[in-house]
Amino acid sequence: MGKTIVITGAGAGLGKALALRFAQEGETVVLLGRTLSKVQAVADEIGGNALAVQCDVASADSVRAAFATIARMHPAIDVLINNAGIYEPFTVAEATDRQIDSIIATNLNGPIYCCRAAIPMMGSGGVIINVGSESVAVPFVMLSLYQCSKAGLERFTEALEAELEDSGIRVALVRAGPMHDQGKEAPAWDRDAAMRFHAGCARNGLDLQTRPISHSGSVTGVFRAVIDLPPDVRVSHVSVGARKA
Template sequence: MSKVIVITGAGGGLGRALARRFGGEGETVVLLGRTLTKVEAVAAEIGDSALAIGCDVASPDSVRAAFAQIAECFPAIDVLINNAAVYEPFLMEEATDDQILSSIGTNLTGAMLCARSAIPMMGAGAHIINVSSESVDLPFPHMIVYQATKAGLERFSMGLYRELDPRGVRVSFVRAGQMMDEDKRWDIDPGVAARFLAASAAAGLNPRERATSHVSSVTQVFRSLIDLPADLHAASVSLFGRAAS
């Protein structure tokens, strides 16, 4: 039987790859994204099994409206994948208000808001999967706000699992490594990017030299999590890119 899978940040990258995979495998996918035209394009590519909804996950009102629209179309949600994230390097002393608030609002608060709205529509066997980052345990420079939001997301996942396990809802987080797709672009100031790359190289973490996985490969882990037998649970999964042999 087809599952209803809600994916945030579905307009590109991993979110788009997940939507393509699950939609192509016969699941019903709901694509949430801040830019409606992007998620509409992905939904049009997938076909009738996809629904696109504009949603800024950092906005409580936007999240409430999006999940109200979902409820009008589907009686229940089987899977929520909190994938939306802001990834921008900056030094703390130079950070703007928007850089701090946008990172926290999208990466951490957004996952909480979406979970809060999804839980009343979830029953036994449902699953919430939060997308974290390998940077939680790595000394990447210029990324402390991003790392803090992802560490908080992991702690939120563990606590939420204990809260929801009695009703049969699983909660996992996937600590994802460096990944790419054909359209990947880093839309930041070249000077900021150069400083980040130089500082990362000095810390022994040069992104240009580290192994990178393809987003389509990463989707396999989410498929496996969703398909776990009822008597198994994976609280966390850690992924790292590796050089293909």
């Protein structure tokens, strides 16, 4: 019997690639995204086994409403993938309130809100996967808020795994490297900040122009493998990077 898999940030990039793969493999996918038209377009592309739900994971009320909608269609879910995230370079001194609040709220609060809503709908054998970032270990510049939100997500994942041990729900983190995002629009970064970001990374030995980058669809097998692990196997942390093909 197929699984019901909830994916946040499913309108483009990795989230969309995961939704397409799992749907092709016969799973029921629930696509969450801030912009309903984007996730609805993916659901329409998939067809019958897809449900699109508007959800801004940064808002606790939006998450509650989204999971109430899911529950009316799918009272039980098998997998939650917390993929939604905001990635934007800026210095702390120049950061706006919106930049600070949105990154922490989306990248850290969001997965916590979604886990809180999903856990009562999951049983033994359920799986939660939080999508982390290589930035917690790579010397990027101007990403302090992004890095701390993802580092916090890693620690949250470790604590939640222990908390849910007796329930039979498995929790894992996939620390992801650079990916070419399928169908994702170019970020609307401040031009000067983007230039300083690239120059600063280059000074730290990270040439973002020549650094390998994988396709978002190429890493979906890692998530499939984590979901399909036997119940007596624990994989708490997986790091996925890019290499030259």
